[in-house]
Amino acid sequence: MxxxxxxxxxxxxxxxxxxxxxxxxxxxxxxxxxxxxxxxxxxxxxxxxxxxxxxxxxxxxxxxxxxxxxxxxxxxxxxxxxxxxxxxxxxxxxxxxxxxxxxxxxxxxxxxxxxxxxxxxxxxxxxxxxxxxxxxxxxxxxxxxxxxxxxxxxxxxxxxxxxxxDWRSRSGCTFCFFQQKVEWVKLKRIHPEAFEEAKAYEKSAIEHGSPFTWSHRESLTELEKPERMAEIEADFEIRKQRELARRKPNPLRPVSCDPVEIDDLYYEEEGGGACLVCHK
The missing domain is CATH 3.40.50.620 (HUPs)
Structure with missing residues (x-):
C-alpha cells in the first residue's frame, strides 16, 4: 500500500x-x-x-x-x-x-x-x-x-x-456568479474582453430559457450603464469606509497588515460567498 x-x-x-x-x-x-x-x-x-x-x-x-x-x-x-x-x-x-x-x-x-x-x-x-x-x-x-x-x-x-x-476577492472563472456587483464593474474596466464574453454567455442563456443572469436580479447590460456603474462603486466605497471605521486597532497587527477584503463588505442579496474548491 x-x-x-x-x-x-x-x-x-x-x-x-x-x-x-x-x-x-x-x-x-x-x-x-x-x-x-x-x-x-x-x-x-x-x-x-x-x-x-x-x-x-x-x-x-x-x-x-x-x-x-x-x-x-x-x-x-x-x-x-x-x-x-x-x-x-x-x-x-x-x-x-x-x-x-x-x-x-x-x-x-x-x-x-x-x-x-x-x-x-x-x-x-x-x-x-x-x-x-x-x-x-x-x-x-x-x-x-x-x-x-x-x-x-x-x-x-x-x-x-x-x-x-487589487480589485477582486476570488479566483476561479472570470464570470463567477458569486462576484459582487463592484467586481463586475472592475472586470469591465480591467478586462473588458472577458466582460463582453460574459455578456455573450448571458444573452445566449436567456435565449435558451435560462432563468439566471450572472449578477443577482440584473443583467450585465443593465449593470454596465455608466450611471449604474458609478452608483455601485460609490456604494462600495461607503461600505469600505464604514468597515475601516468599525475595526479596532490591534497593536500586535497593524491595520495596514489586515486589508479590507471585498468579501468583508458584501450584501447577502448581492453576492459574496464562494464554492470552497474554487475560492481557496
Missing part, C-alpha cells in the same frame, strides 16, 4: 499559502500540486501559479485540459451555473479531481489531500471524503493559521498576493 500527498491550488491566496507552508514545514513530503483549469481563468491567475511553481521547485499539474467551461455549458443546454445549480464546480473542479485520484484509490493506496481551510473558518467543513482511503487534512487549523497568518506567509515568501486581489 503506497501513500500519496496532494494539494489543490485555486489560484487564490489561501491554497497558495498552504503550499508554501507545507514546503517549508514538511519538505520531505512528496506533495503533488494540482490546479483544475476551467479554461476561463483570469490571466493573473496563471501568472501567479507560474511564480508559485518557481517557489515550490515542483511542477503544478493542470487537470481538465479538454472539457472546459464551454464543453459543459453545451451539455447543460446553455443554462448558466448559479448558486442554486453549481454545475461548474461539480463538473470543472470536483469531477476532474476524483478522476485524477481514482486509479490511486482503486489500487488500494492512501491519498492525503491537504485543504486550505484556516483556523478562523469554523463555519467551513471542506470536502467530505467519500472513500475510506481518501484522508482530508487541514494543516492551517492544526497550526492555528488565520487570515493574517496567510498574508504573512505569502509576504515572507516573496510571492505576495495575486494581482487580481
Amino acid at each position: 503506497a501513500e500519496h500527498h496532494v494539494l489543490g491550488l485555486s489560484g487564490g491566496k489561501d491554497s497558495a499559502a498552504l503550499a508554501v507552508f507545507m514546503r517549508q514545514h514538511y519538505p520531505d513530503l512528496n506533495i503533488r500540486y494540482f490546479f483544475t483549469d476551467t479554461g476561463k481563468e483570469l490571466p493573473e491567475v496563471y501568472d501567479f501559479l507560474g511564480r508559485l511553481e518557481g517557489f515550490l521547485g515542483r511542477p503544478i499539474e493542470y487537470l481538465n485540459p479538454h472539457r472546459d467551461f464551454d464543453f459543459w455549458l453545451r451539455q447543460y443546454g446553455h443554462f448558466l451555473p448559479s448558486a442554486q445549480t453549481r454545475w461548474c464546480t461539480r463538473q470543472l473542479k470536483l469531477l476532474p479531481f476524483k478522476h485524477w485520484i481514482r486509479p490511486l484509490l482503486q489500487a488500494g493506496d492512501i491519498v492525503n489531500s491537504y485543504v486550505a481551510i484556516r483556523a478562523d473558518e469554523d463555519h467551513r467543513d471542506g470536502m467530505v471524503a467519500q472513500h475510506d482511503n481518501l484522508v482530508v487534512k487541514f494543516p492551517f487549523r492544526d497550526h492555528g493559521v488565520d487570515r493574517l497568518g496567510v498574508l504573512e506567509i505569502l509576504e515572507a515568501s516573496g510571492l505576495g498576493l495575486p494581482k487580481y486581489y
